[in-house]
Amino acid sequence: MIKKTTALLALYSIACGLTSFSPIGPAPPVNNRKPKPVIKTIIIDPGHGGFDPGAHGLFSKEKDIALGISLKLGKALQKEFPGIRIVFTRTTDIMPGNKTSVQDGIRYRAELANREHGDLFICIHCNADGHEPGGYTVKKLTGYKITGKGKKKKKQPVYSTTWVKNTKKGTATYIWKADRNIPKGQAITHLQESARGENMGDKSNSAFDMTSPEAKMRAQLYEKKYFANSATFGTLVEREFAKSGRHSDGVMQRQVGIGVLQATGMPSVLIETGYVTNKEEEIYLNSKKGQNEMVRDIVNAFRQYKKRLESRPEAER
Numbered sequence: 602m603i604k605k606t607t608a609l610l611a612l613y614s615i616a617c618g619l620t621s622f623s624p625i626g627p628a629p630p631v632n633n634r635k636p637k638p639v640i641k642t643i644i645i646d647p648g649h650g651g652f653d654p655g656a657h658g659l660f661s662k663e664k665d666i667a668l669g670i671s672l673k674l675g676k677a678l679q680k681e682f683p684g685i686r687i688v689f690t691r692t693t694d695i696m697p698g699n700k701t702s703v704q705d706g707i708r709y710r711a712e713l714a715n716r717e718h719g720d721l722f723i724c725i726h727c728n729a730d731g732h733e734p735g736g737y738t739v740k741k742l743t744g745y746k747i748t749g750k751g752k753k754k755k756k757q758p759v760y761s762t763t764w765v766k767n768t769k770k771g772t773a774t775y776i777w778k779a780d781r782n783i784p785k786g787q788a789i790t791h792l793q794e795s796a797r798g799e800n801m802g803d804k805s806n807s808a809f810d811m812t813s814p815e816a817k818m819r820a821q822l823y824e825k826k827y828f829a830n831s832a833t834f835g836t837l838v839e840r841e842f843a844k845s846g847r848h849s850d851g852v853m854q855r856q857v858g859i860g861v862l863q864a865t866g867m868p869s870v871l872i873e874t875g876y877v878t879n880k881e882e883e884i885y886l887n888s889k890k891g892q893n894e895m896v897r898d899i900v901n902a903f904r905q906y907k908k909r910l911e912s913r914p915e916a917e918r
């Protein structure tokens with residue numbers, strides 16, 4: 602967590618450095634001019650919906666948890682920042698836009714966000730670890746036994762079955778390089794969330810792994826302020842979760858996937874609020890206390906994010 606944050610700050614400095622080296626800089630702001638609001642519109646996107654339940658827990662579905670947290674988040678943001686417009690991709694149990702495929706739903710979400718000129722796009726999801734919720738059985742070969750006599754003698758494997766509690770837990774925030782220039786359809790076709798919800802798979806693609814051979818290439822991506830801003834907001838969100846005692850896997854970047862993030866022309870994050878497959882975490886995710894805490898954490902992160910943007914010169918926001 603700390604390592605990642607330090608790396609982020611380093612990358613962020615690089616990104617800012619690149620931006621400010623631009624030979625044709627914008628005119629310096631006039632002192633008596635009222636600064637433009639940094640964030641005018643936030644798009645909140647509760648994951649899944651309608652025919653697409655997302656991941657399953659023991660007693661609940663991801664789509665309902667995501668909606669519960671999202672609605673509370675919108676309300677809390679509206680209360681603290683009445684000047685900011687909140688746009689939801691859905692407020693009920695439907696696939697956004699009443700679309701009939703996940704793909705069309707994703708396209709709708711992204712197009713809505715772009716059409717509404719969002720300044721920040723927040724997707725709310727829950728994670729699943731690929732096993733049955735609560736716990737699962739593991740079959741293990743423990744030895745062999747001999748059955749029968751003479752020619753009918755057979756060596757048969759002996760298995761033992763053990764029940765393993767599903768303990769995978771924690772939060773993670775995913776980011777993607779957002780670029781208005783990516784042809785929307787093309788960006789979206791890359792994306793297929795797994796039928797199980799998000800087993801996000803390879804978690805080694807941390808956006809801040811500076812030792813990887815791709816680090817140099819990846820650094821170019823940070824030139825884009827949207828990406829840097831997504832990373833900043835994501836880091837703040839994960840830091841707040843950690844402060845609340847949650848296990849945080851930090852900010853992750855996926856090489857392929859999360860089309861909804863790819864297709865939105867604004868800083869975008871996808872927050873995995875916890876594992877619905879972990880019994881204790883599922884209870885937390887569904888509880889009023891848990892949802893209120895997560896909302897408080899995200900709002901705290903947003904407040905700091907907004908402040909950071911406001912403290913920068915307009916051209917670098």
Ligand SMILES: [Zn+2]
Nearest residue numbers: 648655726799
């Ligand atoms: Zn999901």
